[in-house]
Amino acid sequence: MTPEDELLLEQVTSAHRERHADGSIRAHPAWHDLDEDGRREAFEATVVLRQLEAALDPGGHSATVRALLARITRG
Amino acid sequence: MTEELLALSAMARGDAAVFARWASSVEVPLRGSLRAFATSVDTEAVVQETLLRIWQVAPRFSHDGRPNALLRFAMRTARNVAVSEWRRQGRADQQEALEQHLAAESEVAPITPDPYLRAKIGQCRDQLPEKPRVALGQRMLSNGADDDSVLAARLNMSLNTFLQNFTRARKFLKACLEKAGINLDVELS
Numbered sequence: 001m002t003p004e005d006e007l008l009l010e011q012v013t014s015a016h017r018e019r020h021a022d023g024s025i026r027a028h029p030a031w032h033d034l035d036e037d038g039r040r041e042a043f044e045a046t047v048v049l050r051q052l053e054a055a056l057d058p059g060g061h062s063a064t065v066r067a068l069l070a071r072i073t074r075g
Numbered sequence: 076m077t078e079e080l081l082a083l084s085a086m087a088r089g090d091a092a093v094f095a096r097w098a099s100s101v102e103v104p105l106r107g108s109l110r111a112f113a114t115s116v117d118t119e120a121v122v123q124e125t126l127l128r129i130w131q132v133a134p135r136f137s138h139d140g141r142p143n144a145l146l147r148f149a150m151r152t153a154r155n156v157a158v159s160e161w162r163r164q165g166r167a168d169q170q171e172a173l174e175q176h177l178a179a180e181s182e183v184a185p186i187t188p189d190p191y192l193r194a195k196i197g198q199c200r201d202q203l204p205e206k207p208r209v210a211l212g213q214r215m216l217s218n219g220a221d222d223d224s225v226l227a228a229r230l231n232m233s234l235n236t237f238l239q240n241f242t243r244a245r246k247f248l249k250a251c252l253e254k255a256g257i258n259l260d261v262e263l264s
Binding site: 043055066 | 084085091093094096098099102103106109110112113117118119120122123126127130131137144160188192193196198200214217218220221222223229234235238241242245249250259260
């Protein structure tokens with residue numbers, strides 16, 4: 001994996017996702033720039049990272065769950 | 076199953092905290108069920124869209140009387156969301172792989188937090204060098220609200236430096252846990 005691909009992968013592991021006009025959640029732009037091996041690695045890295053985040057969060061929630069919680073409580 | 080029915084009832088009343096606890100217990104199996112789609116769709120977007128839909132349909136969800144009904148429904152929803160996105164991209168070249176995946180059914184159950192693992196991860200986090208620790212902390216504080224470029228600017232870092240520090244944090248935590256005999260790939264996925 002090139003250093004450029006590693007930076008793309010790291011962005012894909014974020015829970016931040018923009019939304020379409022209808023409110024549905026969009027793919028991260030960096031995900032489109034990764035090749036298949038990079039996408040597989042990003043998936044596996046995210047599986048592990050979300051568990052790390054949940055373990056470090058006082059409520060036991062990953063960034064994914066906290067992002068959703070913020071969204072639904074904002075209304 | 077009583078616990079699941081109570082959680083569903085609370086979610087139907089709009090209890091977001093109960094929803095978050097339920098979502099945390101099912102996130103690993105839900106994400107794992109999308110592994111075959113990892114090269115075809117952005118599974119993080121699929122997981123978020125799925126959980127959002129579950130929150131929206133909870134007041135109308137009809138329990139089938141069997142364990143983990145809501146998780147099983149979430150997994151079907153996740154697959155449908157992934158397939159819709161896959162078709163939207165016109166990925167006809169992967170039709171065979173998709174059909175094989177859709178034919179496969181796996182047993183599912185929520186995950187209970189492991190206090191030992193949680194404590195070990197906390198100890199490893201405390202040993203992180205400063206910049207990787209700060210990068211990890213920014214992502215945690217953001218709750219997914221901000222793009223990494225925004226988080227980097229808050230830390231007066233370039234985006235590349237922020238991402239490199241985040242990579243260091245992930246790799247440091249993994250190595251630290253492996254020193255303690257914990258293989259994250261085995262324990263968590």
